[in-house]
Amino acid sequence: MLLAIDVGNTNAVFALYDGLEQLSRWRISTDPRRTADEYAVWLDQLLTMQNFDRKAIKNVIVSTVVPRAMHNLSQLSQKYFDADLLIAGRAPVEWGITVDVEEPSSLGADRAVNTIAAHHRHAGDLIVIDFGTATTIDFVDYNGAYKGGIIAPGINISLDALVNAAAKLPRVAIEVPEGESHNVIGRTTESQMQIGVFWGYVSLIEGLIERMKQQIGRPTKVIATGGLAVLFDGHSDIFDAVETDLTLGGLALMVHRAGL
Known part of the structure; x- marks a missing residue:
């Protein structure tokens, strides 16, 4: 299974996927100071309540417009899911799209991911x-x-x-x-x-x-x-x-x- 994380300025949304099928999703307020351990306790309770096995999660990917949140999410992925955090836009999950604007590097991760999903659908x-x-x-x-x-x-x-x-x-x-x-x-x-x-x-x-x-x-x-x-x-x-x-x-x- 995959844990996908979309971190916005106000809320972070976590979702569990089996392939392209969403199994469940949860929302928490964005706080760059929230530690990996705090995320893990919150997630573990939600996974248990819905009868999901944390050990079945093999990959974790994040898209974030809050760079300060990245470190603790990386620690969460490594410590609790034994996986390097996949960061949208970086290898091995590059955009794979043309960003035809004057400053391509300034495009927010959420907007790039929306572009990919919208064109697919x-x-x-x-x-x-x-x-x-x-x-x-x-x-x-x-x-x-x-x-x-x-x-x-x-x-x-x-x-x-x-x-x-x-x-x-x-x-x-x-x-x-x-x-x-x-x-x-x-x-x-x-x-x-x-x-x-x-x-x-x-x-x-x-x-x-x-x-x-x-x-x-x-x-x-x-x-x-x-x-x-x-x-x-x-x-x-x-x-x-x-x-x-x-x-x-x-x-x-x-x-x-x-x-x-």
């Missing part, structure tokens, strides 16, 4: 939107090459900035505002904030994706992923598919292709 030109701490919108051409994209503040960051900068505004939940979707005139401070944050963000992503499609100039599918993708699914017709585990699936695919 969908034909043609693709736009991949990943809702995380930041929202990234990437163009993957029909050959599977990464061609560039957009980075925007995530919806949580946008709400935090609003609340922290305005002393009298309360913190509100990020959710679909109550009432009909065409109602964008709030009657309370809280409803006005929810409308501004939610529908404002829907307008942001719809507008950016439409501009990107115009620039691409060819029929293009839109694939949404990330923990907040389901929040917007059903409230916009911009998505052709929602795949919440695209990054983890890409990691499993990289190990599979490497024959490990």
Whole structure:
């Protein structure tokens, strides 16, 4: 079995794979100070609860945008799984794609892995939107090459900035505002904030994706992923598919292709 780890700025997601089949997944807050032993205790409890044998895990692969987390994850892999940590993008699990931008080395690991997984699952030109701490919108051409994209503040960051900068505004939940979707005139401070944050963000992503499609100039599918993708699914017709585990699936695919 394979343990795939996707470390974002806010959360780290661990998933267990048998080949390309996901068996289970677990989420924990990202903390670069969390030790290998702490990870092991947490994981061992979850594996035991679901009747998985830790000794059956033969490979561990990670994609991370938090370099400080790498050391402890490497220790986890070596000490508890007796395996060298596989790092997405480095031998023997290189990208295997063309990164056609001015600074290829600056491409985030999560975006590269999303490119690999999206092209494997969908034909043609693709736009991949990943809702995380930041929202990234990437163009993957029909050959599977990464061609560039957009980075925007995530919806949580946008709400935090609003609340922290305005002393009298309360913190509100990020959710679909109550009432009909065409109602964008709030009657309370809280409803006005929810409308501004939610529908404002829907307008942001719809507008950016439409501009990107115009620039691409060819029929293009839109694939949404990330923990907040389901929040917007059903409230916009911009998505052709929602795949919440695209990054983890890409990691499993990289190990599979490497024959490990």
